[in-house]
Amino acid sequence: MKRDGMMHLNLFVMGNGHHEAAWRLHESAPDHVTGIDYYKRLAHIAERGKLDSLFLADAYGLPPTIQYKVLMSLEPFTLLSALAMCTERIGLIGTASTTYNEPFHVARKFASLDFISGGRAGWNIVTSTSDVTAANFADERLPAHSERYERAGEFLEVVQRLWDSWEDDALLADQTEGVYADTERIHQLNYKGRFFAVRGPLNLPRPPQGHPLLVQAGASDSGKAFAAGSAEVVYTAQNTMEDGRRFYADLHARAAACGRSSWEMKVLPGFCAVIGDTEAEAVEKENSLHELIQPEFGLSRLSNVFKTDMSVFDLDEPLPFDKLPKQEEINGHRGRHQLFMDMARREGLTVRQLMMRTASSRGHYAMAGTPVQIADEMERWFMNRAADGFNLMPPYLPGSLEEFVDKVVPELQNRGLFRTEYEGFTLRDHYGLKRPPCRNWRHSHEQAVRQQ
């Protein structure tokens, strides 16, 4: 079971923590999530723990459940750029949707963040999944699932070509000759696809990392196909190590079929740990979080996953599978839908129990235990190739991140499973990923000409 290399750890920053009731703990400061000092503190703790990266999710709309749940965070491009200035090494991964953005803007903002941070930018590529978002961009409804993924593919293609539109040595800054940039080495894309027509070039040179790191988390079939072809880091929600192994093997097989080597893609399941010095203390902590849950919110969360009003069902009856839509009928977060269905079926859960089971981490793996128990579980997933590392989802923040960094990280370091110091400087360095070479423009220019 020996594996080369070490595991990778990413901090998933989310409001006052991933447990939906975390903000109600006395130690939480729910009004601080609109201030920069809070995020600065989280970033400092994560960097003290030598974590590979921190990550911001995002959506372009306000959930109707804002009464019960804290805002996710500030806007990712602005927040990550600010955090770049008060951190030295940790990677900075932000979410941007391919459904409600323009490739030129996304390419440029990530390139700019990559320059500002000295090569620490990463892009979590999502297609939006909510009608709340759609309503803020002129559309009546979200585009269909397949159309969103087709657009995502084209979007990524354009963004990558824009990042490559300046060859690495195109900026000359030759003061004597008066040549700032070599226009022979700056290229138009002349891209014309189904969704986008973008001439280019980008108005920034090739970013320090060549391409900022590409991250993805789609769990549907089209999501997995997309990840296998392009993603360098994959977030995933897996509830058992066996499911994790299956997903890992499936995704790596798909990536191999795309001609990619296994080291080119790191799979990071979500991992939510309530940490106690004894197991009893950990369980007590978890229970005190669960006691703060508000059932109205939990139900609306389930209603959103199943696209069905769940309040009409008896909370203490088993989940009514036959009254819920099938996965292929869902235009939204299909992976989450399947995960919740599987969990309820496997564990025989009532509606109320499913609500509680998913309150800590929205269906991601969650456990309560001692630092040793937690490190054991992480080692088991890592050694069995269910994970190349973890997307850490601390149930409350900053408390359970601090406990993780102070108690679990040293345990992992002692076992030789995690770095004791940063070795490289860029986000790609941390994940052991190469800087991609620039596109061969002579070849692709012929393509562009053929397309017209």
Place this chain on the structure above:
Amino acid sequence: MKRDGMMHLNLFVMGNGHHEAAWRLHESAPDHVTGIDYYKRLAHIAERGKLDSLFLADAYGLPPTIQYKVLMSLEPFTLLSALAMCTERIGLIGTASTTYNEPFHVARKFASLDFISGGRAGWNIVTSTSDVTAANFADERLPAHSERYERAGEFLEVVQRLWDSWEDDALLADQTEGVYADTERIHQLNYKGRFFAVRGPLNLPRPPQGHPLLVQAGASDSGKAFAAGSAEVVYTAQNTMEDGRRFYADLHARAAACGRSSWEMKVLPGFCAVIGDTEAEAVEKENSLHELIQPEFGLSRLSNVFKTDMSVFDLDEPLPFDKLPKQEEINGHRGRHQLFMDMARREGLTVRQLMMRTASSRGHYAMAGTPVQIADEMERWFMNRAADGFNLMPPYLPGSLEEFVDKVVPELQNRGLFRTEYEGFTLRDHYGLKRPPCRNWRHSHEQAVRQQ
């Protein structure tokens, strides 16, 4: 001629300086404009000088003249967010186009920057003026001038409603009762216009300043109408104090007709000063900059302003007015077109002379002189109501900003024309502008219902 209050100073950050050949000076570092340290240094100097704000222009395309001229800067939202972390007081104004953006994204990013900076964000509202930009967003050509301004008006309306979608006291963070936000005080806009349909609300509370500061620089008739109705700070290019007075009086009369008080709008003409300890030294500095000019670039710049290939004309003949398009035929930067025409007519310039005259500051006011001469000229414009302050366009950076802060600012302070210390904390404080109250939603809800 006594005026109450003091003048306002804004630093217009641009590549290695506003003189088009500044990057070729030995002291310039043209390869540093993609690195954050350069901007950090500029921001520190500006803040040492107690300047009201710094400002980033922007465009969404690479000019074909990149061979001759340095990039403007990094992307404004990311760069200003980074600068927010290494400054304390100075305002941070970024450009965002209403032609190639979505109001939801713009409202949210400025709100986020306003939170990150503690109320120091400002938005320079532009409509895009270049076909190079248009080609990066699917369009074949730029929309017509009038359509761009109509869209701008609607865009701003939506952004302001989004900033007001949370009332000031809507975030409760009541841990005991479990109420994070009061949904009675968070409003949908249900906006449906010609260009946009946005339901809202924004997924951030009302920003610290209520509304980030609104800045505008349109010089065409529609541009001035827009500024008069909405802008709180107005950038303008005026070549003589008399033109400045006319513009100032015209704009203030238009604003008064919109029901606005004169203190609600600050007019800042562009001001480019080459500073020497003697006049001769200043002139020598200016000449050594002019010697680095490349005529190919100057000509292409003029071609772009006049939307005409200027290389077909004799460089040493007077500007051929009858062969150039009239202002109303220009779909682009109409104000610049008129300014150049007026300048050439007034001063009887040849093509080459116009090229040289506009190399320092693209048609903005430019002078070379001693700190006392420069302060005299600024005082004259200020006292004669040609200006409420200035948009400083240092010809080379950081050198001529440093000279301005160390030599001209103290001269202005000694005359009681400029602050010696920041008094407030927000960008609105610096410009003496009030925090706008939140929209009255009861009233506007009735409107929204009627619209449907």
